[in-house]
Amino acid sequence: MKSLKLLCLPLLALSIGLAACGGKDKDPVPGGSAKKVQYKATASAGVQLYSAIYGYDQSITTVTSIGGTTWASPVIDVPASARGGTCVVGAVGANAQSTLKVEMFVNGELVKTGTSSGTALSAGTNLVF
Known part of the structure; x- marks a missing residue:
């Protein structure tokens, strides 16, 4: 069980790194x-x-x-200047059929879903605002 957690940590870090890269070169949406x-x-x-890592931009x-x-997560007040939001959750599955779903809600509406299956689970969502 501990080795699965150790395996999932690099996956979680990689997922956050990839999510953080998305949208960095884009300008914020006018208005x-x-x-x-x-x-x-x-x-x-x-x-x-x-574990979970979540937020927006550098917050x-x-x-x-x-x-x-x-x-x-608690409901987060995201300023108009924010470029994007992200969340990655890590888990350990009981077997190969185990599943994990992560959802992102903006102003109460479901806008993104990410899934994972297996014994080393890492699922996330990200959105460029």
Whole structure:
């Protein structure tokens, strides 16, 4: 179990790195507005969520030792100047059929979903605003 967590950590870091790269060369949308963003993770039975990294631009929060099969971030007030939001959740699956789903909500509407399956789970979403 510990080796699976150690395997998932580099995957989680890589996912965040790739998500952070997206949209850096793009200008913010003219006339963009402030948003309320929330991230949610749901896993199948037997999966243990263990960490999440979420936020927008350089305002990133890390949560460890989540446990259980569900998690939700607080609703984040994202300023109009923000370029993008991202969330990656890591978990350990019970078997090859284990699943993890991460959802991104903007102003209460589901806008992105990411999924993963197997025993070393890392799912995420990102969105350029």
